[in-house]
Amino acid sequence: MPGGPGSSARTSVRVVVVGDRGTGKSSLISAVASESIPEKVPPVHPPTRLPLDFYPDHVPVTIIDTSSSLENKGKLNEELKKADAVVLTYACNQPMSLSRLSSYWLPELRSLEVKVPIIVAGCKLDLRGEHLATSLEEVMGPIMQQFREIETCVECSATAMIQVPDVFYYAQKAVLHPTGPLFDHDSQGLKQRCVRALKRIFILCDQDMDGVLSDVELNDFQVKCFNAPLQPAEIVGVKRVVQEKQLDGVNELGLTLNGFLFLHALFIEKGRLETTWAVLRKFGYGDDLELRDEFLPVPTKLAPDQSVELASEAVEFLRGIFGLYDIDNDGAVRPTELEDIFSAAPESPWDEAPYRDAGEKTVLGNLTLNGFLSEWALMTLLDPRRTLANLIYIGYGGDPASVFHVTRRKSTDRKKQRTERNVFRCFVFGSKSAGKSALLNSFLGRPFSENYYPTTCERYAANVVDQLGVSTNTRNTMLSDCYTCSHCIGMLQMQGTKKTLILQEIPEDGVKKVLSSKEYMATCDVALFVYDSSVEHSWKRTKELLVEVARQGEISGHGVPCLLIAAKDDLDPCRITVQDSAMVSQEMGIEPPIHVSMKVRDSNNIFSRIVRAAEHPHLNIPETEVGKSRKRYRHLVNSSLMFVSVGAAVTIVGLAAYRAYAARRNASA
Structure with missing residues (x-):
């Protein structure tokens, strides 16, 4: 499969040359700059820029010479921080300079956290005597095993003009077509991200979706990536090479995915990384093997009180994907099925916080449809770019620009006394051990636990709430408990308009950070204030938080509907707490406290009430005495x-x- 160099977003490559004094750094730079044998070489060569057409990729190279003296160490470190690649020199006629690579220079580069490709250049090849003659592989093999950051090694001579341009060509190539993202030297195979990217490309090129690339599809792929068709004999040759080395790489219909991956592994092993990179970049990938920004048109310049939601077309696509992978049609996908959904993405986006534990699951740990859609809603709220990228990875073929809907400003919603939003973000404040985590667990249908584990970072719980304010697990439980009651069944089946509610638990230690940003608070649709109704101290701390939020809203103009949640209602209530909380809610103009007990599963329709508060953004906005005075x-x-x-x-x-x-x-x- 012939191929040429792939285009890169880079417009220049900066190469810094380092090494012991007298190893030939400046002579090497002079020789490549003048394309001739240098006659007079300065101690430190001035910065040199090779012309645009010096190498096939047509990306100019800037070469920076350095001094190895101690007094210039600060300048050397500064240059290394700005380097795209490093050429590390030793003298072929000075064995000591070779040993200094592993005893000083390479450890020094590691300590400076120089994470760029390193090209080792053995200079003064013409001066090496026969008694020092040995193969480059024998000399550098052990060093390259110890220091994997070395991209390649080359021997050269400035005075004999031997392989001088090659040194900087390898440096440029290592930057434009890096090995690191594609190939694992330890396992001698393609890295997982590379496999996933190539799998997506294979799926896109498999137009008839039969699991193989036919001769026609293979030729179309070649034309798309390299603007040149494959001749019939070339296609036969490609498949023959694959079949000889990879038994399952070819079948009677064409080239399989394993064969496609084998071809690219072969290109990389033979040093033709530009071929694989040309393919990856043609399909939108950057050096990190993620889609580049120009392929991801996401909304920008939003007001703090605006948010981003998935458009209905994207939601329907996700429903279809879920149904496709829910093989047993039980309304949930297993972890392995979820991994299959994201098998063409760089990794599953929900393997880490805050997504890993934020969706509704069955008792067996399988993600429900509501949990699946809610996870997407959460990711869209927090990181629209990541949502769009993952939609494309899993096969979304619609217009990327129409994936999102930007919501109206909340200030407008308050004036109109209604909102058009489908996703609501709810901050959950409260003192330690007040019951915030239990509330989130209940929202996800998880059983109550007596064990207390303090939340140390922001935690999310996302789920769909219908007009009755119950999640899928709760609804299923009610139906099973009351299967003979036609009235209950009929009521539960009246779905109405569903809303996605995202509860965000704010640890008490993180309150200051949240309240210090007016813009961040403006993203909140409803603020919950949870307190242990049996403990006076818990209520006092929660009251303080309520007043802080109310004051900030009055100052910023981004008032937030607030609800008081009297948790642990199964315990004996504190009389002072009951009286004071009722008085405070009345004075501040918000609803009376909502009493709940997650232990006895008495949620008092709390989630429906939260949604209702969000749908009426002009109500339940608390007012302090200072705020009332200002209003008067x-x-x-x-x-x-x-x-x-x-x-x-x-x-x-x-x-x-x-x-x-x-x-x-x-x-x-």
Whole structure:
């Protein structure tokens, strides 16, 4: 399969040359810059830029010479931080300079965290005597085993013009077509991200979806990536090479996925990384083997009180994907099936926090449809770019620009006294051990636990809430408990408009960080304040948090609907807490506390009530006494201005009438 160099987003490559004094650094740079044997070489060569067409990739190379003296160590370190690649030199006629590579230079580069390709250049090849003659592989093999960051090694001579351009060609190639993302030297195979990217490309090119690339599909792939068709004899040759080395790489229909992967592993082993990179870049991948930004048009320049949601077309696509992988049609996907869904993505996006434990699962640990869709809603809220990339990875073929819907500003929602949002973000505040985690667990249908594990970082729980405010697990339980009651079944089947609710638990230690950002608080649709109704201290701390949020909303103008949650209602209530919480809610103009007990599964329809509060963003916004005073003052000022405006208008009208009367009078006279 012939191929040429792939295009790169890079517009230049910066190569820094380092090594012991006298190893030939400056002579090497002078020779490549003048393309001739250097006659007079400066101690440190000035920065040199090779022309655009010096190498086939047409990307200019800037070469930086360095001094190895101690007084210039700071300057050397600065240059290394800006390097795209490093050429490390030793002198072929000086064995000590070779041993210094592993005893000093390579460990030094590691300590400086220089994480760029390293090209080892053995200079002064023409001066090496026969008594020092040995193969490059024998000399460098052990060093390359110890220091995997070495990309390649080459011997050269500036005075004899032997392989001088090759040194910097390998450096440029290592930057434009890096080995690291593609190949694992330890396992001598393709890295997992590379396999996943090539799998997606294979699936896209398998137009008839029969699991193989036919001769026609293989030729189309070649034309797309390299603008040159494969001749019939070339296709036969490609398949013959694969069949000889990979038994399952070819079948009667064409080239299999394993054969496709084998071909690219072969290209890399033979040093033709530019071929594989040309394919990857043609399909939108960057050096990190993720889709590049230009392929991911996500909404930008949003106001703090706007959010991003998935459009209905994207949601329907996800429903279809879920149904395709829910092989036993039980309404849930197993972990292995979920991994299959993301098998063409760089990795499963939900393997780590905050997504790993944020969706509704069955008792067997399988992700439900509501959990699946809610995870996507959560990822869209937090990282739209990641959502769009993963939609494309799993096969979304629609217009990427139409994947998202940008919500209306909350300030507008409050004026209109309604919202059009389908996804609501709810901050859950409260003192330690108040019951915040139990609330999130209940929302996901998980059993109550007596064990207390303090939450040390922000945690999310996302689920779908219907008009009755119950999640899938709860609904199924009610149906099984009351299967003879047609009224209950009928009520539960009345889905109405479903909303996705995202509960975000704010650890008490993280409250200050949240409240210090007006923009961050503006992303909140509803704020919950959870307290242990049996403990006075818990209520006092929660009241403090409520007042802080109310004050910030009054100052910023981003007032947030707030609800008080009196948790642990199965315990004996604290009389002072009950009285004070009722009084505070009345004084601040919000609903009375909602009493719940997750232990006895008495949720008091809490999740439906949260959604209802979010749907009416002008209600339940708490007011402090200071805020009320400001409002009265503004109302008084506005009323005064209105009176003055009306008086002025009456005066103007009267004056105009008098002038008209006077004009008529003068005309009649």
